[in-house]
Amino acid sequence: xxxxDSGIILSARAHGESASILEVLTRDHGRHAGLVRGxxxxxxxxxxxxxxxxxxxxLADQLGSFTLELASARAxxxxxxxxxxxxxxxxxxxxxxxxxxxxxxxxxxxxxxIFLSAMTQGDFAHWGALYVRWEAGxxxxxxxxxxxxxxxxxxxxxxxxxxxxxxxxxxxxxxxxEYAERLLKLPGFLLTSQNLPDTAAIRxxxxxxxxxLAERALRPHGREMPAARLRLDALAARESD
Numbered sequence: 001x002x003x004x005d006s007g008i009i010l011s012a013r014a015h016g017e018s019a020s021i022l023e024v025l026t027r028d029h030g031r032h033a034g035l036v037r038g039x040x041x042x043x044x045x046x047x048x049x050x051x052x053x054x055x056x057x058x059l060a061d062q063l064g065s066f067t068l069e070l071a072s073a074r075a076x077x078x079x080x081x082x083x084x085x086x087x088x089x090x091x092x093x094x095x096x097x098x099x100x101x102x103x104x105x106x107x108x109x110x111x112x113x114i115f116l117s118a119m120t121q122g123d124f125a126h127w128g129a130l131y132v133r134w135e136a137g138x139x140x141x142x143x144x145x146x147x148x149x150x151x152x153x154x155x156x157x158x159x160x161x162x163x164x165x166x167x168x169x170x171x172x173x174x175x176x177x178e179y180a181e182r183l184l185k186l187p188g189f190l191l192t193s194q195n196l197p198d199t200a201a202i203r204x205x206x207x208x209x210x211x212x213l214a215e216r217a218l219r220p221h222g223r224e225m226p227a228a229r230l231r232l233d234a235l236a237a238r239e240s241d
Contacts (some may be wrong), residue, residue: 001064006031006071008112010092011019012036012045020045022066023096027109031099035065042069046075047092048116048236072113077120084119086228086235087131091115093226098138098217105141108134124239129189130195131232132205136190139209144168144216146208148191151175161186168212184208201238 007024010031014020017064023046027079034055036045044051050072057064078088091112099105107126111134118127139145145168150157152169153176162171187201197205210233214225218222 001058001062002054002056003029004052006109007032007051007053007068008109008116009045009047009049009051009075010096011047012042021063022068023100024051024066024126025095026053026104027106027108028104028173029055030103031095031101036063036066036068037240044068044070044073046079046089048078049073050113050116052095072117073195074116074120078116083124083235084127085132086208086231087119087124087127088116089228090226090232091131091134093228094135094138094213097223097226098213105137108137108141111137124198124235125196125202126234128199128202128239129227130200132187132190132209135206135213139212139217142217143162146170146190146212148186160191161188163208165211165215168216184211199236199239203233203240206233206236 005028007026008025010025011021012022018038020042021033022036023033026032036177049070051068052071053066055064055066063164098116115127115130115134118130147169149179151160151172152164152167154172156172159173160170161173162176164171165184170186171183181186185204187197187205189197189201
């Protein structure tokens, strides 16, 4: 068995004296693990780096081994800034805990590449919305996508500002007024192509996608939201104060 692909490094842990077990998010083969032999590659095996890689194994269900080359050296820049490191850790931890192994989600990979590149070029207000969009795409890929097309109560398509925490469907301002405290806020940038919302909207977006990830994708399988993802919530709360 053998294939080649592009990937984003999610984690690497030492294995024996000179090898590493690498987990990557690939474009066409999903979240995938493999053994990397030799110590000379350890310097590039940093979360957030983009790689081109080849996987080989005798049988499809074996761990297999990777040979790889560096394609995008982002890790150094991301780790130099505390906020971008928080975003990177949230991305890798959430991908590792939520994504099933070896199922391809090309759109998630592409949004992840855009998000990581954006983090090397701007502050939280620049890349926060991209992360929320990635998590919304993650929910959709896992079969738990939000229905933001119309109001769940009235069928109207205008003035959608809430989401039901039970159904994941949008609710309009008028229909949700009586129950506003029980509803999740729907940031406008999830309904448009707006890329630079304010930090309060990003905070609301993280609370929205985080709620459904925890309740639908993680807790039913005995998992909790990673601590690294909770630290991103804390960052958003500080930035929006």
